[in-house]
Amino acid sequence: MSPRLLKGLEYQTPISKFYAEATYMSRRTEPDSLDFTLGDSHEMPLPGFVEALQRSSIPQNPGWYGYKGNIPESRQAVSAALQDKRGISILPEDIFMTNGTVVGLAICLHILAGDGDEVILLTPPWLGYRRMVHLTGAVPVGVPVDTNTFDMDLDRIASAITERTRAIIINSPHNPTGKIFSATTLEGLAAILTDASRRYGKPIYLISDETFSRIVFDHQPCPSPTQFYPFSFLVYGYSKTFMAPGQRIGYIALPSTMPNRQEIRRVIGILQQSAFGWCYPSVLMQYALGDLEQLNLNIEHLQKKRDWMVKALRDIGYKLRTPDATFFLLVRSPWQDDCAFAELLASHGVFVLPGTPQEIPGYFRISLTASEEMISSALPKFQAAIASIDTAQSL
Numbered sequence: 001m002s003p004r005l006l007k008g009l010e011y012q013t014p015i016s017k018f019y020a021e022a023t024y025m026s027r028r029t030e031p032d033s034l035d036f037t038l039g040d041s042h043e044m045p046l047p048g049f050v051e052a053l054q055r056s057s058i059p060q061n062p063g064w065y066g067y068k069g070n071i072p073e074s075r076q077a078v079s080a081a082l083q084d085k086r087g088i089s090i091l092p093e094d095i096f097m098t099n100g101t102v103v104g105l106a107i108c109l110h111i112l113a114g115d116g117d118e119v120i121l122l123t124p125p126w127l128g129y130r131r132m133v134h135l136t137g138a139v140p141v142g143v144p145v146d147t148n149t150f151d152m153d154l155d156r157i158a159s160a161i162t163e164r165t166r167a168i169i170i171n172s173p174h175n176p177t178g179k180i181f182s183a184t185t186l187e188g189l190a191a192i193l194t195d196a197s198r199r200y201g202k203p204i205y206l207i208s209d210e211t212f213s214r215i216v217f218d219h220q221p222c223p224s225p226t227q228f229y230p231f232s233f234l235v236y237g238y239s240k241t242f243m244a245p246g247q248r249i250g251y252i253a254l255p256s257t258m259p260n261r262q263e264i265r266r267v268i269g270i271l272q273q274s275a276f277g278w279c280y281p282s283v284l285m286q287y288a289l290g291d292l293e294q295l296n297l298n299i300e301h302l303q304k305k306r307d308w309m310v311k312a313l314r315d316i317g318y319k320l321r322t323p324d325a326t327f328f329l330l331v332r333s334p335w336q337d338d339c340a341f342a343e344l345l346a347s348h349g350v351f352v353l354p355g356t357p358q359e360i361p362g363y364f365r366i367s368l369t370a371s372e373e374m375i376s377s378a379l380p381k382f383q384a385a386i387a388s389i390d391t392a393q394s395l
Helices: 003-010 013-021 023-027 049-056 072-086 101-112 129-134 154-160 183-200 261-274 283-292 299-316 338-347 372-394
Strands: 095-098 118-123 139-144 165-171 205-209 232-237 250-253 328-332 363-367
Touching (some): 072 283, 095 261, 101 165, 101 205, 101 250, 338 363
Parallel strands (some): 118 139
Antiparallel strands (some): 232 250
């Protein structure tokens, strides 16, 4: 195997080990198992989702199912939605459709980074970032978020930048902490990147993973880093918003302030067709996107589940912050060994993702995509698990 691949696989090992060795894999399909590990929805699809796909599957011309790249209607739908829903103005020709967020991130990284370069990422990171950086030949440089607030540590980011730094990946809202980075924080980051770019005589690019930008609670603002820094790529995927992670569609968007956009457009177009196979989304998803953009995820329902679980878990004795966004809760493990505590929960039939494979030891993650029935069934089991610890300690 290639050295790049082997290095990238090192960062897959902890999560692969969990899935290979944990009780989760042997029991997850049992009828009474309560799976809170991943973002798969345990409720029916959004109203109108299936109908939109059915309409898009009906051919309107002989070439309906032919090779398609960036279908103009899908680019226009994205441009209109960015303006209407987030106040971000991006031209349709600066939008490049991808087969989900992961492909968009991979394209950006292969444009920017190569052998010996460095890419800064916030830790804990999304599980795939380190592996993706290594596959370009570059080196991932982790910068921890503040342990108390989960906010970006701007001083640490500034210290991590070197002459080899080519990019930084920002994930806001942040997975797994649920933190939204404020406009003030993003302005501070932009100032740091501008100063470092000037100092080293080349731009340091910002890759903004905005996968959860529409899953925001309490009507909080969720600014895009691309609004503060011109050398930015906005990467988005709809699977979380549609609660349908098996249906992949996303995009890369270039802000109008980005210098040298024409050359970036050309390179993205080449990589979409050849770098990782056919990187465009299904034509059916692109045809349906205009209709799908009219659907609305029930944030109130998701927030109700968030508030319910946060209060109930605190009442039981768990410690956790209330997330600003995403559909995850990050909970302090009662044991220092979070993997062992995840196994204890598994013995009660509740499955969570431990923090150690996510580079945040001492925590575990719960997905709010569970149904209300699952939450009702799980809460007594969460209580039984923590009670068994208290009982053992009192003996």
